[in-house]
Amino acid sequence: MASTTNSQMFHKTFVRESPVRQRVMGAFFLLLALSIWFFFARSVDGSAIASFGLSTFQAKTQLDPWNLPALNTLYVLAIVCAILGGIQLSRGFKKYTNAVLAVVVGIFVFGFLVWATAGKSLNLVGLFNTTLSKAVPITLGALSGILCERSGVVNIAIEGMMLSGAMVSALVGSLTQSAWLGLFAAVLTGALLAYVHGIFSIKYKTNQIISGTVINIFATGLTSYISAKFMQVYPALNNPPTFGAIAIPLLADIPVIGEIFFVNNLFVFAMFIFIIILQIALFQTRWGLRVRAVGEHPKAADTLGIDVFKTRYTSVILGGMMAGFAGAYFTLGSAGRFDEVMTAGRGFIGLAAMIFGNWIPTGGRAAGLLFGFADGLASRMAILGIAIPSQFLLMLPYIATMIVLAGVIGKGHVPAADGIPYEKE
C-alpha cells in the first residue's frame, strides 16, 4: 500500500514538471483559441451585438443590458487564449497550469455564449440562477460521496438514496402538509438506506459496488411501486408544499450578485452552508482527521485507537442524510410532486462531480456548478436557436469526468483505502 502511495506522489510531482504535459496543454490552449476563431468568429455577422441581460423583471433596480459587439469580442477572446497558449508553450505556467486551464476554458465558454447570443439577447442572471438550482442536487450528491469515500466506503447508491428521499419527502410532505417534516423524512430515509449500505459493506464486507447496486435497484423498484400503487391513484398523496424563494434582506438588493446569490430557495443556501461546514469539518477538525485517516490507512488509525467501524458508519450515514436532503430538493424545492425515476441520474453526476472535484468539498462545488451550468445552458439552447443539439452539451460533464479520471489534468487523490473493507485482526 505504501509503495503505491509513494509512486502516486512521485507521479504527481513528475506530471507537474513534465515538458510533454506543458506542450500538450499549450497546444490545447492554442486549439481553443483557434476554435473560437474558426467555429465562432467566422460565422458571426460583423455588426451583430450580443446583448446580455443583467437583471430579471423582478429586480428593484433595473440595469441596462450589457451589449457587446460580438465579432470584436470574439477576436479579443481568441487573442487572449492564443497569448496564454504561447506562454504555456514557451515558458509554461508551472504550478499555475491548472488555474490557467480553468481561465482558458472559461474564456472559451464565454466565447460560446457571445457567439450564441450574437444578434439576440440572453439573460445572464436567469442563466446563473438556473445554474445554481441545477447544481444543488449535483453538488449535494458530490458532498455525500465525499463523506462516504473519505472514510473508505465507495458509495454508488447516491442515486438510489436521492430517489428514495424524493419519494418519501413528497409522501410525508403531502400527508402532513408540512415541507419541513417532508424534508426531515427524506433525510431520515437517506440515513436508513446508508445504514443498510453500511451493514453490507462494513459488517458483512460485501463488495461495496454490488451493495450500492442493490440499493439502487431496490430504491428504483420501491419508489416506482409506491408511486404506481398509491401516489398516482390518490393525487392528494402527491401534493407536497414546497419551499419558496427567500430573499435575504439588504444583500438581495445588490445588483446582479444579489439576484443571483441572495434570492434563492432553502436548498441553494443550504448547499453553500454544507460546503463550508464540510470543508472545515474535514480539514480543520479532529473528527475530519479521523475520517481521513480511516479512509487512507485504517490499520494505522485502528492502532492509534480510532474505532474504524464506528467512524465509517458515521460517515456513511451522514453521507446518506446528505443524499436524502438532495432528494428532497427534487420534490420540495423544485417540482412540487414526485414522478417515477425523477432524479434521472443526478446522483451519478454527483459521483462524477466528486471525482472532478478531487474528493474535496470546494472542488465538488466547482464541479457541481460547472455541470449545473451545462445543464442550465442546455435548456436555453433551444430558445436561442443554436444549431448544436443540446444532447451534446449534456454529454460534456460525463466526457469531462472520464478525461479527468484518465489523469490528463493530473492524477487526483483517491483515498487510499477507498472500497476496501476493513478486516480487524
Next chain:
Amino acid sequence: MTTNSEQPKKPGVGQIFLEELNNRFKPPEKEKKRGRVGQTIAIPLLAVFTGLIIGGIFIILTTEQVYAAFGQSFGAGLAAAWEAVSKAYSGLFTGAFGDPARMIAALQSGDELQIRRAFNPILESLVTSTPYIFAGLAVALGFRAGVFNIGAEGQIFIGALTATFVGYSITGLPAIIHVPLALLAGAAGGAMWGFIPGWLKAKTGGHEVINTIMMNYIAFRLSDFLLTGPMKRPGSFNPVSPEILPSAWLPRFFPDPIRFHLGFFIALGIAYLVYWYLFKTTWGFELRTVGTNPNAAKYAGMNVTRNIVLAMSLSGALAGLAGANEVLGVNRNLAMAFSSGYGFDSIALALLGNNHPLGVVLASLLFGTLRSGATRMQLTAGIPNDIISILQAVILAFIAAPAIIRTIYRLRKPTVEEAGVTIRGWGG
C-alpha cells in the same frame, strides 16, 4: 494419525511418512465437495425463496384491504392477507406459464388461435428471458476477468442503435445475410462501447465502474440525439427509428400473437460459446487468471492489459447483442424506452448464476419469467410490476452477502474459501 492407546506398538517412521503423503495428496473427501457444491446451489435457491417471502410480506403491507380486514377481526385480517398474496402470486404464475385450465380447454376446442393464446404466456417468458441471457453473460464474463461492467445498459443502447441502423438502412439483402449482419453490427457497437472503458482502465487506471457509468449516460444522450434527429422516423412526432426491414427480422416460429423468435436459441448457443471460451480454451484460462489474481497472471507471462481490454470488449459485444436481439426480434424499431433496465438487472443475474454461463441462463429464465408474469399480475391483482425490482434487489443482497442467508437457515460456513467477486473500489 490414528495412534490408539490400546495399540502399544508405535508406528514406524516409514509408515508415518506414507500416512503423511496420503493425507497431503489425498483427493478431497467426497462429502466436503458435496457440501460446497450443495451450498453453491442452496444459497441462490434460498435467496430466491426468501426474496419471494419478503415480496409477499411487502404485498400484504401495501394492500389497503388487509388493514381494513384487520380492523374487523384478526382472522379476517389473516384471510385478507392470504388472499392478497395468493392472488398476486397466482397472477404471477399464470402470467408467466399460462393458465392450465385454459390450455386444456383450448386444446379440446382445437381452435388454433385459442391454442396459441393459451400457450403464449410461457413462450413470452422465454422472449423476455432472451435479452437477460445476453446481458447476464456480458456481466458474468466481465466478473470472470475481474472487471465490473456496470455499463451494460449503455452498451445495450449502442448495440440496438447500430443493429437498427443496419436493419433499416441497407436494402435489398436476403435475410440469410441481413440478419447476421445486423446482429454483428449490434455486437460491434456494444464492443466499441465496452472497449473504451476497458482501454482506459488498462492504460490509465481509470476505474471501469465510473467510466462505464459515464458511458451509459453518454449512450443515452447519443440515442436521444439520434432518435430525435438523424435516425428519426420521417413524419413521426415521437422519437422512434424507422421500421426495421423484414429481411433483418429475427424469424418468429409461430404466427401472432406469439413473439417467440430465433434469438432465444442464439442466446443459448452464445451461452455455450462463452462456457467453452472461458473453461475450455487457453484464452479463457488467461482471462480467468487475470480476474482472480492479476499479479500471478503477470508473473506467469500473461498480458494483463490485453486481457482486460479484451474482456471489456467481449462483455460489451454480448450486451450489444442483447440490444440487437430486442430490436430485431421483438420491437422491430428503436424507441428511447426500449430497455427496461436490462443492464442493471444483469448484474443481479450474473451474481445469482455464480458467473457461470449455465447459472446465468437459469437465472435469466427465472427473472424473465418473473418479469413476464408481473405484467399479468399488474392487471389481475393490481400489484405494480415494480415489485420485481424489489424482489431482485433483495435476492441480489442475499447473494452478495451469503452470511445473511446462512444465519437465517443455519447453514454451516463452507470449509473452502468462496470464489467471491474480486472487484475493488477505486482506492485499491
